[in-house]
Amino acid sequence: MSREVMEYDVVIIGGGPSGLSTAIKLKQLDKNLNVCLLEKASEIGAHILSGNVFETRALDELIPNWKELNSPIKTKVSKEKFLFLSKTKSLSWPTWLLPSVQKNHNNYIISLANLCRWLGEQAEALGVEIFPGFPASEILYSDNGAVKGIVTQDMGLDKIGNKKDSFEPGIELHGKITVFAEGCRGHLGKQLIKKFDLNKGKDPQQYGIGFKEIWEISDQNHEEGLVMHTAGWPLDNNTYGGSFMYHAENKQVFLGYVIGLDYKNPHLSPFDEFQRFKTHPAIKKILEGGKRISYGARALIEGGLQSLPKMYMSGALLVGCDAGTLNMPKIKGSHTAMKSGMIAAETIIENLKEKKDLSIYEDKFKKSWVYEELHRARNVKPSFSWGLIIGIIFTGIDQILFRGKLPFTLRHRRSDHETLKPASEMPKIDYPKPDNVITFDKTSSVYLTGTNHTENQPVHLQLKDSALPTRYTLEKYDEPAQRYCPVGVYEIQIENDNPKFVINSQNCIHCKTCDIKEPSQNITWVTPEGGGGPKYGNM
């Protein structure tokens, strides 16, 4: 099929912190450069979900006068708490005993979605052409194998792929350089990593699933600027995860839970663990009298330096968590993602103007503070494969005594889809029923995400083998997709005594967990029609 072609100097895929920072830095370095940025959400920010306690280091470098430009970075962290939870008790850990990476006194409590909206305005003011509602669905290669651009998603196809009256073919966007900034588990980034063997010699990538709810709570429970984290209950010693609770402005708290996707028990339901967590007396007393106003979830990168793929290839760069620049012990990835984008922009300018090879991206990255941070952080996440208690002891030694400078690097041994044990060998978990006050079911939660996909379009969650869920995964793992999906996209229904695997793809919130955790890697997430997916406000 011949498609319309548009030529740019640089094409950027994804309007999160890394992509927007790349775009802004490019235009700052050369205002005549033609830069376009595609975003699959209906507007910049609508697919962004993050804690977020923001470290301004990268932004200070990118836009030094951000304080004067009405940026949505207002609430400075004023107080910190760290709690270990048992089922009914909580033990407060003295903050002076926290490793310095977990100290937040210079940071801000922000909505990353709003920061991205603001960065989008800054980028547009510099002349970046931003196109929300246009997912990049396919990578284009030139004859010599270099990446030459992407194809935008065809719009107006029906369920079986026929053209509807409203059909609008995708177009080709060619860039001298294409920058992939799709975030964690980008569907094109995944293809590039495979095709160019970018993770050769690296450990398998590690992921987590992060949930977030925004609550409006009563005045007397709200303490603007308070940052609180917890570890322990309801997770057992062998499951990696913890919670965050950030008291933002307007009596809101950002409440969330992160669970490592290397969990072993197929009966575990990350969503229900999060809901159950809220019933802990130390948490419940803060939420009581409040109201949940937002819900969402997104997979995140946890692998760190050991799992970071090569970030350059012929004609293209990976930035942010499309590669995996999140700093796990810091529980922060926005500043590192932004910095990686800024380094990518410098690389591109030198490549276009001085014909330097794109491999200088790696050299620049290694000399930057991002690399130093990630290097220091590298041993924390793998140490938790020994369990929570040993992980904490080791992290204390590694981070407080040695400041991340131990002379060895722990490895990640397995991919997250390989860690599930058979359902018959693992205990079933009896989750309490939602009370619809503090805890909720998936149906009422998905409603708050505002997600929608035009009904009559091809299913964007593709099965390599459509019979596998009922033939194999159901018996062996009790089909964990029913539980790891945070919005109930996957269901097993019984029809005439036979199990049937149902995919409610219109509920999808683009978190990518299924693409990561499915034990046989049978589910592939591809782009739906543009503008589909969640409509997050200030997430």
Next chain:
Amino acid sequence: MKILVAVKRVIDYNVQVRVKEDGTGVVTDNVKMSTNPPDDNAIEEAVKLKEASKATEIIAVTVGEEKAQETVRKALAVGADKGIHIKVDGIIEPLAVSKILQKIVEKEKPDLVFMGKQAIDDDCNQTGQMLSALLNWPQATFASKIIVKENKLEVTREVDEGLETIEVNVPAIVTCDLRLNEPRYASLPNIMKAKKKPIEQINASDLGVDTKPRIQQIKVEEPPKRKSGIKVANVAELVQKLKNEAKVI
């Protein structure tokens, strides 16, 4: 034939609308906004008529705050030729919008005015009808099919009893139903081109229209929560409860 299409910026239909705590309205900060869905149908129909050489020019007009321009820009991206943005801040009621549109009609002299049957934010369903009265033009509301004839339109209307087909003389006002057509997607090159098309900005105050609200809004609140249901053991119990508790039979 020249068509004026009125479009409105509203909270996106997928967003769960939240009432402000102080009851003065709904939360719109950082909420995804879009073109009112039936207004998209109005634009689509105008573009179709132009493609069929039955219309010569399409002007998209919106009334609202600075950002309302986005809806005009979108209309330009799917085929409108020219945009007009009447700038006004704060709440604006259908009567004021109709009076503003009347001025625009007098200025632009369109043969037809299309708009959505109602906006999904206030559900007023008044602007088209009021404009028709102000201009003394015929109106065809809830249109699900439009056939252009010589100086006339044959319009099929979605009414409670089914479908009603009427003929109206041109010039006329048509308010569009969702079933009228399937709005097209704006293509990327057309969005680029739309950025270069002109949008005329006019301050509402310069039109000499009094936009002061006529309605005093006392309170906005959420509908009461539905009580959870109960399970009954048998039909007899159900009938008994419907009769004695629900009192519906």
